[in-house]
Amino acid sequence: MHDEPGRRPHWYEEGEEPDYRFTLANERTFLAWLRTGLALLAGAVALAQFVPEFSITALHTVLAVLLAVTGTLLSAFAYRRWAQVQRAMRHGRPLPMTWLPFVIGWAAAIAGAVVLVLVLAQPR
Template sequence: MPKGGRRATPWYEEGEEPDYRFSLANERTFLAWFRTGLALIAAALAVAQFVPPHARGTAGAVLGAVLAVVGSLLCAVAWFRWRAVQRAMRHQRPLPRTRMPPVLAAGAAVAGLGLLLLIVRAS
């Protein structure tokens, strides 16, 4: 507890309450990023479980790992992004920039190349 025995105000009670439509839009964006992260994790599981071991090899392990890492990071980063946007709206500041789209695109490109390697190796 800070000096004086008073608790610090939690971030979600700072500033002014934003218009609920903006808060709900921010929440929908968070859920979309989170869903995408979960889909990437599910794809990693699918690679690990359903691609035959003889075809999987190193390329399958790398593909599964990339999918799992990018999906997990996306889920975590989505929370921090949601919180930063909420805080910016509460204090009437510009919305923070994000690097998520290019990171997600790079992860998907690497996963696509890994899938191509799996297909070539299996045939």
């Protein structure tokens, strides 16, 4: 990946330097993915530490694990996605397709649906 510690990846010298606005937009997207990953991890910690157990056994843990795994995967793949987009821009190729938004979106939607059902099912 890197030729020497502290140096740029070898691919960073390939192709042509993209317009700095696109590079900065790619960086902002990378940072948004990291923020989202950290928010999902924070939600998992909050759920595990501060929310009382649900009436359905193990649902509490399953939901916290879903959020933690989703946040971890998103954070882990954020740099990879940033690098793929940078390489594509440097070589004038189309941006690569990724399944991460689909996976993250559905994981968040499932977690949201479970929370909604639990809130509506709570006795008043």
